[in-house]
Amino acid sequence: MEHRFPSISPFLELIEQERRSPNKIILRDHTSGVTVTAGQLLYSVSLLRNKLDKALLHNGYYESEHNGEKFIFLIAPPGVQYLVSMLTIFSLAAGMSAQSIVVRPEEVKAHFKVARPIGLLYAPAFAQKAEAIKKLCAESDSGIDPNLPYVEIETSFPGSFESHTYVLEEPFETDLLRLGTLFFTSGTSGAQKGVVHSYEALLASARERIETWKLTENDVLLNQKPGNWMGGIFGIIPSLMAGSCLETCIDVFNPKWFWERISKGDVSIFDIAPTGYDRLAQYFDEHIAVLPHAQKEKYIRGMIATRCAGVTGSLIQPRIQERWTKLRRGKPLLNFLGSTEVTLICNMKWENPDYPDMCSVGPAVPGVEVKLVEGEMRLKAPTMFSHYISDDPAQTRKAFDEEGFFKTGDCAEKVGDCYVIHGRANIDVLHFWGFTVHTGEVENALSSLPYIANAVAFPIEDEKCQERTAAVLEIKPGFQARQPDLQRIRADLKEKTGLFLFKYPTVIYWLREGEDIPETSNGKISKKEARKKFFGDRWQHNENLEILDLKGMEYWRMGGLS
Structure with missing residues (x-):
């Protein structure tokens, strides 16, 4: 036939x-x-x-x-x-x-x-x-x-x-x-x-x-992503063209399954969101680190053998990179930056990766042209989408500038030949009393405190100061009995980090037992949903929030460390 x-x-x-x-x-x-x-x-x-x-x-x-x-x-x-x-x-x-x-x-x-x-x-x-x-x-x-x-x-x-x-x-x-x-x-x-x-x-x-x-x-x-996003077929067509073996596992993927699969030592490439790496690390600490040396080494060697352990979906924090680079004995996680409109934009190369900022997304991939306009990343590429389908016929035209560059809405800066992403302009960048704050920097500083297990920061509107830095925080096990308040957090940020005073959170919500930060099906934190869930439009009247009174704060001292 x-x-x-x-x-x-x-x-x-x-x-x-x-x-x-x-x-x-x-x-x-x-x-x-x-x-x-x-x-x-x-x-x-x-x-x-x-x-x-x-x-x-x-x-x-x-x-x-x-x-x-x-x-x-x-x-x-x-x-x-x-x-x-x-x-x-x-x-x-x-x-x-x-x-x-x-x-x-x-x-x-x-x-x-x-x-x-x-x-x-x-x-x-x-x-x-x-x-x-x-x-x-x-x-x-x-x-x-x-x-x-x-x-x-x-x-x-x-x-x-x-x-x-x-x-x-x-x-x-x-x-x-x-x-x-x-x-x-x-x-x-x-x-x-x-x-x-x-x-x-x-x-x-x-x-x-x-x-x-x-x-x-x-x-x-190893592909554990849903198929309804561009990221879901990101590795499928290349795998078919190269004759590689594609393994799909979305319905069975969990930390236990992953570690058993990776221990076989034959997985070449996978990528997951930063929150996924946190869950994998927790399982390792609780179930693998306690094993006899020879058994534990089997899992570690499997992770080291992986050529590309990628990070996608959101920004990686230094603590995650440091933890996994140490576990993989000098082999860092590799950041991949992509979007539905452009597919892959930047990535850290797997051959001898050594970048000034190991939380950058690396250089642009071949064929992708980048320009920065007032901090916004704009792109041209052969992998670019052709158009939007929408009720608004002008939506595609409005997505490009006069030179034909796609306006991503991502805030970035170039360090050497690499790009450092500060997040989305509409959810990861805020203006507090005229100062610009990148939430990723706030999240990194908060996560460096010894009692913080997880931190997500975003802007909330305040007519008196334009926008405030708000944060949802998760306490580490063992610290619940002495959970710090907002003043203690701000004092510790001053003592232990180099974060400027105007970037400190002024509103916080502590996650309670059984509560989760909303995520997409791809493990990506949904900041829009998280802000709505924990703060809402009337956040000033929310008794579950700790809110700093700004009346006694001196505006002109905001640009410094104290």
């Missing part, structure tokens, strides 16, 4: 891989326990494409004039069903819009209205959710095509491939390569937007990753 595929990556590489090493595992789905070769993946893509193709044909899609872009929505967890669906969509020259597996039907309906998709693929486990979406969109006033095909994902792996051959079709025309993915931003730092990448941009990003990471078919990439 002959299976035909478009003459583009990663189909080119997958067919070559199937011919050269037919038994090589290229995907290990830890959630389902399934392993897949290149041939098995291609076979499943071919079957699902036929099924989806028939559904589109039955709907009359090929006979109709479909104005606009062709998006196919996807609801599936990262793993074999996700990869088969992703490649199926690409093979039909359509754009993939992967949705969160916990997305509400109302959200999908809203996304449907904006993107006007031609179909929805869903994993069998989400049949009920798909039915709820279908029912909601069938309402007379929904404005959505009532005949939109909903197709359940099927994967099938034959026992023998002797009768199966894989061949390439004619190359896609250039205009068909203009559509790759549609991802909706997380909304953690602004209004949610639909971000469109061309297929050419996806491939440019993948080739950059292969070169920077020196990916080969001997490598193993």
Whole structure:
């Protein structure tokens, strides 16, 4: 049986891989326990494409004039069903819009209205959710095509491939390569937007990753991210093109599972958020550090063997970098800076990393042009998104300056050839009595105090001084009985850190037992949600907060240390 595929990556590489090493595992789905070769993946893509193709044909899609872009929505967890669906969509020259597996039907309906998709693929486990979406969109006033095909994902792996051959079709025309993915931003730092990448941009990003990471078919990439964000496919396409083994594990990933997996010593690359490293360190201290030396060394050697232990999602604090560099015996964690709009922007290189600031994000990756305008990072890159999908037709135009640079909203400074990120302008930078405060610097200073386990700082509005520095603090175990007050914290910041007085927090909230700081599904702290949860609009009347009275403070002394 002959299976035909478009003459583009990663189909080119997958067919070559199937011919050269037919038994090589290229995907290990830890959630389902399934392993897949290149041939098995291609076979499943071919079957699902036929099924989806028939559904589109039955709907009359090929006979109709479909104005606009062709998006196919996807609801599936990262793993074999996700990869088969992703490649199926690409093979039909359509754009993939992967949705969160916990997305509400109302959200999908809203996304449907904006993107006007031609179909929805869903994993069998989400049949009920798909039915709820279908029912909601069938309402007379929904404005959505009532005949939109909903197709359940099927994967099938034959026992023998002797009768199966894989061949390439004619190359896609250039205009068909203009559509790759549609991802909706997380909304953690602004209004949610639909971000469109061309297929050419996806491939440019993948080739950059292969070169920077020196990916080969001997490598193993551990991916524990959801598939509805750009970061979720960040390593998928490069892995398929390089013939590496991609391991997906979002449903089983936890500190215990991670340490057991890393102890095998064959993981080449992974990346998680800073909060994830804190949890891994806590598990190490409680369960691994107490083991006999030989057993403990197995876990440490596994971490050292990892070529790229990456940090993504938010800014890394010095204490985290120092802890893990020591654990990895001189090999630091590597910061990766990326965004939905640009994919990877900067990263610390894994070969002999030595930077003036080991909490920087390193230099810009090849092909990315950076300029700083009044502290804001602006970018041009071949991996740049093509446009936003939004009710506001001017939204894409407003995202770029007159020279065509994308306005990221990230505050940064250049140190040597590296970039130090101070956070988002709308949540990580504040103005207190005319002074500019970067919350990352405040968080680092607070976290250096011996009794602080975790610190998150953000601005809250105050008509008297414009904005105040507020902080949510978590006390370390063993210090609960002598929890300090705000005055003690400010005194300790003065004695133990070099933080200027105007940067000290003037409002704090202590986390209580059982409380958590809100996070996204990717382990990234949601500062917008945290500020709303712990402070709110009427924070001045919140009895759970410690609030410093500013009446006795001398404005002109704010710029100093005391």
